[in-house]
Amino acid sequence: MDRQQLAGYFDYNATTPVSPAVAEAMTATLGQFANASSNHAEAIRNRNAMQQARVSVAEMLGTSADKVFFTSGGSEANNWAIKGRLFNHLNKPGHIITTAIEHPSVLETVRYFEKQFGFKVSYLKPQSNGAISISDFMAALQEDTQLVSMMYANNETGVIQPISEVAKITSARGIKLHVDGVQLVGKRAIDVEACDIDYLSFSAHKFYGPKGVGGLYIKENNSLSPLIHGGGQELGLRSGTENLLAISGLAKAAEEAKCAIAQWDQHAQACKHLMVDLIQQADISVEFNGDTTYANALSNTLNMAIKGVRGEALAVLMDKKHGFIISIGSACSNNKQKTLSAVLLAMGLDEERIQSSIRVSFGQYTTTADIENFVTALNQCVKQLSAMSFAS
Amino acid sequence: MDRQQLAGYFDYNATTPVSPAVAEAMTATLGQFANASSNHAEAIRNRNAMQQARVSVAEMLGTSADKVFFTSGGSEANNWAIKGRLFNHLNKPGHIITTAIEHPSVLETVRYFEKQFGFKVSYLKPQSNGAISISDFMAALQEDTQLVSMMYANNETGVIQPISEVAKITSARGIKLHVDGVQLVGKRAIDVEACDIDYLSFSAHKFYGPKGVGGLYIKENNSLSPLIHGGGQELGLRSGTENLLAISGLAKAAEEAKCAIAQWDQHAQACKHLMVDLIQQADISVEFNGDTTYANALSNTLNMAIKGVRGEALAVLMDKKHGFIISIGSACSNNKQKTLSAVLLAMGLDEERIQSSIRVSFGQYTTTADIENFVTALNQCVKQLSAMSFAS
Amino acid sequence: MYNDIIIENFSDPQHVGDLESADIELEVGNSVCGDRIRVQILLDDNKISNALFRAWGCATSVATANIFCDSLLNQSLDSVCQRDVEYKQQMLGELSPSQHHCMDILNELHQLLSEQRVAEDVANG
């Protein structure tokens, strides 16, 4: 790993680098080509490796290996949970509850059922702190609610949603609950069995594993149709020749996460505190978007509006002048349209605030020195952009 | 690559080893973690690499990059083509033509539409030579035929199907044609534009690329709904963070295939001839299942029934005593059931013949010496098993 | 998939063949699988002095035949017929679901042997 590249990387929520141990595990697997569904010795060794990987992931999630199903990533897992459930209900389309702050792989999928097949959908808006309120959730429930799909932690704000409360309600009423855990898994410990979740999606590349692999926890595997039919892999629920290479990377990432998750989280929390302190010392005028407390938000994420500058311009300057990579709340998309973050909009923020918002997310390779350099650069960039702007 | 392992590997149709160049390309990509959908320099470099990969695959297929869409493999591509098309027709389910010899990722998908959504399906049976006849196909066409899904080459027999004739008919009638090209792509040159194919599936691990990646050629990209909705990758048709690692492997495999395909094919054909000759010299009593001529079958595949032995027992003996890996036409599955190859059954072969059938498939790493050793071992094993059996 | 006991007994079975004059002959067939096994047994003073098989079937069923023959040598019919379930299970080692029918074959071989012994006792008694 290129230390200099990592020093400037503040976009861990978009994707993470693979860890050295993951890279090593994958390099070692690259030559092991036998088809894990065949029956010769090498194939069986690969099948056993698959099973071992399933155990590693299960241990990270607090469940057993037979409830872990591998997919090509978080998007497939989200699509699968929703489609695998709702395609069984097309003859009697009912009501779905989701939120306005879901990842597009949930939102677009739910919209597809709404537009194409006549399901009714409640898109819950978060409070201004970025979290869905339980009373709003309760109010949205209907007689024929067939599925609830709610994320565990939001990718833009890091705000953690009240999943355990929701799960209590859905399980009491016999409504299936899908949780997009992509941003939480690998960052906070999770015990999926203790919580009454029916389906939980995760994605390796958000916690130092490779892209293109993830999975779905499925509590009752007869509750879901396959999204990918075929040769019967993954207990017949997800077909396709097993991608042992990627899965070996996922497994190693899961093992590392299981061991180090508390330590990573503490480190991230320390980085976050430091960043907030330094920003305040630097006298940059910021407003944080969404809750930033430990209990209510991921430790590695800060979403903030910086008064008087455009987030997009700030991000470009941070990148081109200082080599820092961040994400933004709004981008130009074409002449007729701008794209304002749907998450920040749903939180009720106004256009100007969204246009001046940036998302900073860090991880295990971020050092406190990186944080210091980051804020120094941020301060310079904000000053430079402010100086260009109209005298206020 | 382990030369000894390759020497005994006669199961290339199940999967292939990654080539050294593919492994190298992937190793070089392992550290390039930037999200190809982001906007900083590294991300843009990765996005450009994705585009370059698309060009490489397009050149192999004889089309342009904008018609190549990446997936997590052949199974997803097959599911996508069929579901992406038919989910648009649920309110008016019509007629589907497929064959009884398709891969389960087609067959199970089509059955799903038949059972769950009331589509009518014609499952064409091949002739005894393993190929579908055009007159059977013509006879199956109906007024409301909405989709034809037919494989290019069969995975068990290697028999090539009359796709260009079928394509002429479907395109004249405005019926969409999906072709499962997984076994042909990388083995025989293909010009997907010259042929009037609407959707063509392929999978990297069948031609020395990694598992878990493949794609779909789509002639008109508004003709298909996404199977995986979400963030809008792949022109909005297949969402999910781009798996550059696997795609870099696919691209290298496509480049190698484009250059070497004729050479590989000649080599395979020579191996096939040698094997047939040696088997006949060895006086092993075989009957080949399906056509074995160059024009009508893949050069790397031989499916044969060996009189008087069980294919399964033969495969185990070849593996355990001589280290040769082959596939079989029938396996015990449990006390109540045997699994006879659906492909061989559809060709009208009887149970005894199917139970004594093996599939041998080889590739670029197979040497003529390997072929010789293989037949020597085969001869020994057949003799040993025959000697155990009842005096005939 | 195939445990070591199965592999060894299948790859190099030591008890293949025909007896010129067998005291007992057992024959089992699995109608689903098409497996067919014949075992011939030679008795010497109520002890089994030789046992040979022929088989057409899957690897595990061939191995089962060989294991069975091997287990008979120098045993009394009595002791063979008294084998319990557990004993017979460990004869084949761990099996995957697709191999369980060979447990049935082994049981059937024992069963047939018991029946033959009774028949012989009756005939001799």
Place this chain on the structure above:
Amino acid sequence: MYNDIIIENFSDPQHVGDLESADIELEVGNSVCGDRIRVQILLDDNKISNALFRAWGCATSVATANIFCDSLLNQSLDSVCQRDVEYKQQMLGELSPSQHHCMDILNELHQLLSEQRVAEDVANG
């Protein structure tokens, strides 16, 4: 995404500021994006002797403002107003779709300048 011309002109713009007394002042705003640009111009004998801007907007629109100011220096109003489409396109370099609105901004700046010149001609004439 951002070509080198845009990056350079955005990262280190040389023409930011206010003129004490400008001869011409142009102001454009993009209602969709919320971009706002003001350009002040000083004339010396019908040649442009200085041009400064202020901007609130995306990186490309800031760069556009700087590129525009830079392109004015020592030019006659006539020559600036005669620039054709092609010329203006190469001023910004290759743009991605999300940056095309900056081409509109550049056109608008030229357009406003032409109008002002006509107004001045009328005033002076």
